[in-house]
């Protein structure tokens with residue numbers, strides 16, 4: 271096995287451990303938001319096992335891919351037509367700001383549904399390997415912004431005026447990437463973001479922007495895993511565990 275593969279396997283293992291720890295937070299009778307991405311897959315598999323062992327809960331998925339996997343594992347689904355609030359959402363993230371637990375999400379393109387579910391949740395818990403922890407969002411990762419297909423070039427120019435370099439996301443075949451909501455994603459390079467809430471407000475105020483992958487003030491806890499083992503973090507304002 272090459273060391274690169276060994277490293278990737280190790281990161282997968284960290285993701286699995288973080289997700290399985292968080293899966294234990296689900297209790298009987300809860301409505302649970304199911305996140306999207308490679309870490310969330312471990313969560314959904316763990317919850318599938320817990321459901322088979324008798325845990326009773328209903329799930330709201332944050333993407334078509336998550337819904338397909340959860341249904342295939344027998345997890346019962348519900349929707350916002352039936353439930354106004356979600357008790358607990360567990361989801362991955364691309365970057366997690368140390369202390370605040372502000373996030374960048376959406377590298378997999380699921381940011382809009384993820385944000386709708388997160389905003390309706392009593393509690394949002396993030397699961398990730400600990401390489402996702404950063405001092406400033408945007409240090410390593412581009413900010414995905416979901417925009418309407420109509421007029422996206424104009425929307426991109428407005429985003430550019432906020433100081434970002436913009437690339438429309440494409441599939442490996444060179445087509446525009448289309449989100450589950452039928453929108454386009456513009457990957458925006460803002461560099462390190464000094465005030466995530468301000469940037470989120472400025473980005474969302476542009477006509478044509480549906481939403482951004484900046485999640486500020488939404489996550490209350492994060493479970494991370496790395497060489498030092500598991501860490502259970504609580505956002506500033508709630509105190510450390």
Ligand SMILES: O=C[C@H](O)[C@H](O)[C@H](O)COP(=O)(O)O
Pocket residue numbers: 305306307308309310361362363364375376377378379380381384
């Ligand atoms: O659009 C994708 C989602 O925001 C994911 O939760 C995020 O990209 C993290 O994914 P992963 O667990 O695969 O790193």
